[in-house]
Structure formats: structure tokens, C-alpha cells
Amino acid sequence: MHVTGWIIYNDSLPGKKFIDFAQWLEKAAIQRASNVKIMSNSELLSFLSQSELSVLTEEQPSALPDFVVFTDKDIYLAKQLELLGISVFNSSEAIRxxxxxILTYQQLATAKLPIPKTIIYPKTFTSQQLKPGALQAAIHRLGFPMIVKEAFGSFGEQVYLIHNKADLIQQIKNLATKPFVLQRFISTxxxxxxxxxxxxxxxxxxxxxxxxxxxxxxxxxxxxxxxxxxxxxxxxxxxxxxxxxxxxxxxxxxxxxxxxxxxxxxxxxxxxxxxxxxxxxxxxxxxxxxxxxxxxxxxxxx
Incomplete structure (x- = not known):
């Protein structure tokens, strides 16, 4: 069976680790006699109109692949490819x-799998603090030290270890309107x-x-x-x-x-x-x- 594929990465990110992952996948696919092509998400434009749903590339018309592997998190592009009937790994929903x-912890909790005790900080449009009673309730449930973790981030760079109430209030102020969670710290x-x-x-x-x-x-x-x-x-x-x-x-x-x-x-x-x-x-x-x-x-x- 002759299979064609695209391996999609993000070339706007610094460093070589993103293209590196794509190259490992490309080599493995070639060993399976698959015709694969590494592409940046910036090379693929999702086009929408009343009469057309497509992906624009430098080569037009471009034959669509049998499968796509994402090493990136371009959820909208993944969804566009799925709408075109292409098998996408992982799916746009799994990537999302x-x-x-926050969504991940909600799924894990729904599946009754073990996670650290977690509190989702309410969505705000300013740097408004929790009401004193609510903040104290969160501290009572989680204790110190406490983890503050942004909803979006990689490589542990958006995770903070908080030791007291004053530091917690300051960290919440620093994050302003970003979505984040408070979590019990697993000291072990x-x-x-x-x-x-x-x-x-x-x-x-x-x-x-x-x-x-x-x-x-x-x-x-x-x-x-x-x-x-x-x-x-x-x-x-x-x-x-x-x-x-x-x-x-x-x-x-x-x-x-x-x-x-x-x-x-x-x-x-x-x-x-x-x-x-x-x-x-x-x-x-x-x-x-x-x-x-x-x-x-x-x-x-x-």
C-alpha cells in the first residue's frame, strides 16, 4: 500500500528540537516506503469560503496526503485538514x-484518574484578586507550598512554587488575565x-x-x-x-x-x-x- 504523508512542525519557534522531531518521524516513514514531506505550518494556509474549503500551498493544485502528523499545536490547521477528510495524528481535539x-485536568478528573488536588482560577479580564474568603478557602484545601501553573506552557517554564500567602497574591497579580490553576504540591x-x-x-x-x-x-x-x-x-x-x-x-x-x-x-x-x-x-x-x-x-x- 503506497501511503503519502505530511509531517508538520512550527518554524517560528527558536531552536532545532521542533524540526528534529519531524526529521525523526520522516526517517521512520521513509523506512516504511512512505512518501512523506516535512512542512511548516506557515506553508499551509487554511482557505474558507461559501463554496470552498481547502489548504493553499506553494504548489497549486496540491495533492492532499493520506495522513498528517503534527509535531506542533496548530489546532486550527489540524481541524482544517480533518475537515478535508485527512487522517490527522494526533487529532485536533487531542491537541486542543x-x-x-485546565482542560487536561478536567478530562483526567472525569476519568477518575489520580491528579494533584487542583483549583481552577476564575477567568478575569483584569488583574482582580479572588475575594478574601475564596482565597482562604483555596489555601485551606491546598496548603503551602503550593503550585501555580499556567494553562499554556512548555518545558516547565510556566510553573511556580509558592511558599506563602503574600507570594501567592503577588503571583496571581503577575499572571493578571492569563488562565492558570492552583495545585497541591507533591513534596514526595x-x-x-x-x-x-x-x-x-x-x-x-x-x-x-x-x-x-x-x-x-x-x-x-x-x-x-x-x-x-x-x-x-x-x-x-x-x-x-x-x-x-x-x-x-x-x-x-x-x-x-x-x-x-x-x-x-x-x-x-x-x-x-x-x-x-x-x-x-x-x-x-x-x-x-x-x-x-x-x-x-x-x-x-x-
């Missing part, structure tokens, strides 16, 4: 939920977490991340990594978390709770894979492309 940590996971990469119904690779100097374990924040053999409970939880947002594949970050019980921290629908390869020697791109081919060929048990 994963990109918004200070400076360490687990990244499990799920493809379909399997965990295909995992690593443990640790930092000696930061409450966050992200590699970008200075953490170190090593291969990790997840327990059955951890694997099951990562798979259920991925399924809860409707993703075909995802990087799931687990915190370490009391008695080593796993707690879901975040789900990344387009998690980069180079660090995981460096830690484990496992190329997740091969598993992703194999999964996509099975789905396209009609194997629903991929």
Missing part, C-alpha cells in the same frame, strides 16, 4: 485538550518525575528525570535523565491518561506520590523524543509511524 492544562516528587511515552495501547519507552537544584525535573530546567522500567500500575495509568484526551500517542509525566504511588502531572500530545532516545536507545518515531500505518490500513487494534 493537551495544550490546555520534589525534583523528580517519570516520562512514559505511550503509542496506541502500549508504553514503548520510559525515563526517570531528576534535578538536584529545582523542584521541576524537566531536562530544559537542568534535570538529568536515565532509562526507567515502569511498573504495571504506572504503564496502565499512562495509557488511561492518553486515552482520556483521545490521543493516539503522548508523553505522560507522572509524579511520585506517597508510597511511590503514581500521580499524573501532564500529558503532551506532541512530546519530543530525542531525550528519550538518548536515555533509553529506543526510537519512539518508529512506533508512531508503525501505529499510523496500521490505523490507515484498517487495523483498529494498532
Amino acid at each position: 485538550i493537551s495544550d490546555d492544562k 516528587s520534589y525534583g523528580k518525575d517519570l516520562r512514559l511515552h505511550v503509542v496506541g495501547n502500549k508504553v514503548v519507552a520510559a525515563m526517570k528525570r531528576q534535578s538536584a537544584h529545582d523542584f521541576r525535573a524537566n531536562i530544559t530546567a537542568g534535570g538529568t535523565m536515565e532509562a526507567y522500567e515502569p511498573s504495571e500500575e504506572e504503564q496502565k495509568l499512562a495509557i488511561l491518561a492518553t486515552q482520556s484526551i483521545g490521543a493516539d500517542f503522548a508523553g505522560v509525566d507522572l509524579l511520585v506520590g506517597e508510597n511511590d504511588s503514581p500521580i499524573i502531572c501532564e500529558i503532551n500530545s506532541n512530546a519530543h523524543i530525542r531525550n528519550l532516545f538518548d536515555a533509553t536507545g529506543i526510537n519512539v518515531a518508529t512506533f508512531i509511524i508503525d501505529y499510523i500505518f496500521k490505523k490507515i490500513e484498517g487495523n483498529t487494534n494498532a
Whole structure:
């Protein structure tokens, strides 16, 4: 079966890690004799009118691919491609939920999966503070230290550890109208977490991340990594978390709770894979492309 595909990345972002992920996927697809092309989302214009719904490219008319893999979070472009009947991995809805940590926690809570106790800060159009009683109720439920986490962000850069009420009030003021959550701090996971990469119904690779100097374990924040053999409970939880947002594949970050019980921290629908390869020697791109081919060929048990 001759399959064509686009691998879409965002060239407006600094650094090489975004094109790097796309290139890993491209190589894996070529090994499957697939005709694939790496494209930036800035090369694809979604066109809408009363009589036409299409994607404009430099090459017009452009033959549409059988599948598209997103290493980016351009939800509107993903939706446009789906409306054109193209198989998109991950789906626009999975990307939308994963990109918004508030939506993610709501899905996880609905699925009754373990997450840190979380309070969604009310939407505001100014830097208005919570009413004193409401703020005190949040502090009573979560305690200090407390995590303040923006709904949109990557690499742990929009996550803050708050130690007292004065700092909390100041951080809320700093965030102004941005959406964010307040969360109970999982002290047993200070400076360490687990990244499990799920493809379909399997965990295909995992690593443990640790930092000696930061409450966050992200590699970008200075953490170190090593291969990790997840327990059955951890694997099951990562798979259920991925399924809860409707993703075909995802990087799931687990915190370490009391008695080593796993707690879901975040789900990344387009998690980069180079660090995981460096830690484990496992190329997740091969598993992703194999999964996509099975789905396209009609194997629903991929």
C-alpha cells in the first residue's frame, strides 16, 4: 500500500528540537516506503469560503496526503485538514485538550484518574484578586507550598512554587488575565518525575528525570535523565491518561506520590523524543509511524 504523508512542525519557534522531531518521524516513514514531506505550518494556509474549503500551498493544485502528523499545536490547521477528510495524528481535539492544562485536568478528573488536588482560577479580564474568603478557602484545601501553573506552557517554564500567602497574591497579580490553576504540591516528587511515552495501547519507552537544584525535573530546567522500567500500575495509568484526551500517542509525566504511588502531572500530545532516545536507545518515531500505518490500513487494534 503506497501511503503519502505530511509531517508538520512550527518554524517560528527558536531552536532545532521542533524540526528534529519531524526529521525523526520522516526517517521512520521513509523506512516504511512512505512518501512523506516535512512542512511548516506557515506553508499551509487554511482557505474558507461559501463554496470552498481547502489548504493553499506553494504548489497549486496540491495533492492532499493520506495522513498528517503534527509535531506542533496548530489546532486550527489540524481541524482544517480533518475537515478535508485527512487522517490527522494526533487529532485536533487531542491537541486542543493537551495544550490546555485546565482542560487536561478536567478530562483526567472525569476519568477518575489520580491528579494533584487542583483549583481552577476564575477567568478575569483584569488583574482582580479572588475575594478574601475564596482565597482562604483555596489555601485551606491546598496548603503551602503550593503550585501555580499556567494553562499554556512548555518545558516547565510556566510553573511556580509558592511558599506563602503574600507570594501567592503577588503571583496571581503577575499572571493578571492569563488562565492558570492552583495545585497541591507533591513534596514526595520534589525534583523528580517519570516520562512514559505511550503509542496506541502500549508504553514503548520510559525515563526517570531528576534535578538536584529545582523542584521541576524537566531536562530544559537542568534535570538529568536515565532509562526507567515502569511498573504495571504506572504503564496502565499512562495509557488511561492518553486515552482520556483521545490521543493516539503522548508523553505522560507522572509524579511520585506517597508510597511511590503514581500521580499524573501532564500529558503532551506532541512530546519530543530525542531525550528519550538518548536515555533509553529506543526510537519512539518508529512506533508512531508503525501505529499510523496500521490505523490507515484498517487495523483498529494498532
